[in-house]
Amino acid sequence: xxxxxxxxxxxxxxxxxxxxxxxxxxxxxxxxxxxxxxxxxxxxxxxxxxxxxxxxxxxxxxxxxxxxxxxxxxxxxxxxxxxxxxxxxxxxxxxxxxxxxxxxxxxxxxxxxxxxxxxxxxxxxxxxxxxxxxxx
Amino acid sequence: xxxxxxxxxxxxxxxxxxxxxxxxxxxxxxxxxxxxxxxxxxxxxxxxxxxxxxxxxxxxxxxxxxxxxxxxxxxxxxxxxxxxxxxxxxxxxxxxxxxxxxxxxxxxxxxxxxxxxxxxxxxxxxxxxxxxxxxx
DNA sequence: GTAGATGCAAAGTATTTGCGACAAG
DNA sequence: CTTGTCGCAAATACTTTGCATCTAC
Numbered sequence: 001x002x003x004x005x006x007x008x009x010x011x012x013x014x015x016x017x018x019x020x021x022x023x024x025x026x027x028x029x030x031x032x033x034x035x036x037x038x039x040x041x042x043x044x045x046x047x048x049x050x051x052x053x054x055x056x057x058x059x060x061x062x063x064x065x066x067x068x069x070x071x072x073x074x075x076x077x078x079x080x081x082x083x084x085x086x087x088x089x090x091x092x093x094x095x096x097x098x099x100x101x102x103x104x105x106x107x108x109x110x111x112x113x114x115x116x117x118x119x120x121x122x123x124x125x126x127x128x129x130x131x132x133x134x135x136x
Numbered sequence: 137x138x139x140x141x142x143x144x145x146x147x148x149x150x151x152x153x154x155x156x157x158x159x160x161x162x163x164x165x166x167x168x169x170x171x172x173x174x175x176x177x178x179x180x181x182x183x184x185x186x187x188x189x190x191x192x193x194x195x196x197x198x199x200x201x202x203x204x205x206x207x208x209x210x211x212x213x214x215x216x217x218x219x220x221x222x223x224x225x226x227x228x229x230x231x232x233x234x235x236x237x238x239x240x241x242x243x244x245x246x247x248x249x250x251x252x253x254x255x256x257x258x259x260x261x262x263x264x265x266x267x268x269x270x271x272x
Numbered sequence: 273g274t275a276g277a278t279g280c281a282a283a284g285t286a287t288t289t290g291c292g293a294c295a296a297g
Numbered sequence: 298c299t300t301g302t303c304g305c306a307a308a309t310a311c312t313t314t315g316c317a318t319c320t321a322c
Contacts (some may be wrong), residue, residue: 015300048155093256097217127264133257187280189312281315287309288310290305293303
């Protein structure tokens with residue numbers, strides 16, 4: 001782990017409040033992809049007075065600062081995860097909802113190539129695979 | 137063009153009402169990816185009495201019947217397009233909102249390979265590229 | 273004729289915002 | 298100090314739903 005979310009806030013000039021520290025801590029220690037409601041639940045266990053509005057405001061702020069990544073997988077609610085050095089995409093088990101992170105350099109390269117072909121520079125991309133476990 | 141939406145409804149046993157015919161017609165003649173609001177606007181020009189609830193119900197029905205594809209690009213509203221024989225993905229211009237459809241067989245193959253590697257059969261996938269036009 | 277579709281308005285979700293009180297730098 | 302944040306509740310945006318009426322088959 002290179003830099004904590006708190007450190008990122010400092011280096012990006014994001015003011016650190018008590019609430020933000022707690023949200024940062026919870027996201028740092030979560031290795032899944034919680035939605036705002038779930039994040040709010042976890043945060044509430046540490047400080048029950050934090051409001052869900054603050055959680056919404058904070059994840060948005062962190063997202064804009066490039067600290068958190070927002071995902072809109074199928075099924076409504078937005079989900080968040082900490083941005084790490086290594087980019088990855090997601091494979092979602094449609095039966096269980098389990099999410100597997102994966103990296104495939106070849107696909108990454110091909111994406112750039114496609115964008116290039118149409119005269120674009122890639123600024124972002126989203127790749128989600130939805131699958132079911134094989135019987136075998 | 138192989139089969140109209142109306143024909144697909146018949147072959148899939150979807151009851152064809154006056155409203156559904158109009159929605160089908162509008163989607164058939166749209167070559168963009170309208171959201172429900174926009175679709176409702178277009179439909180209203182043909183029959184002003186159709187309610188937005190019907191539009192919502194119909195796109196959902198058509199989606200479940202495999203006639204329309206639902207996309208949740210960045211920015212809230214779901215957008216729809218007719219499913220055609222040839223699968224494609226989307227390159228979105230983040231400045232203008234323009235959407236370019238593309239096909240890349242190699243990426244498709246690699247996706248299957250990734251799913252396979254984790255022991256999954258791919259049932260669906262989503263690939264969106266977000267880019268800005270090159271200055272060149 | 274009957275099951276299913278429609279229109280309307282009301283209800284749900286997920287998320288954002290106005291505002292007075294409060295806290296970080 | 299002063300600017301920006303917080304908590305609360307009200308507001309918004311998108312989508313779904315209950316119910317009485319109507320329509321396709």
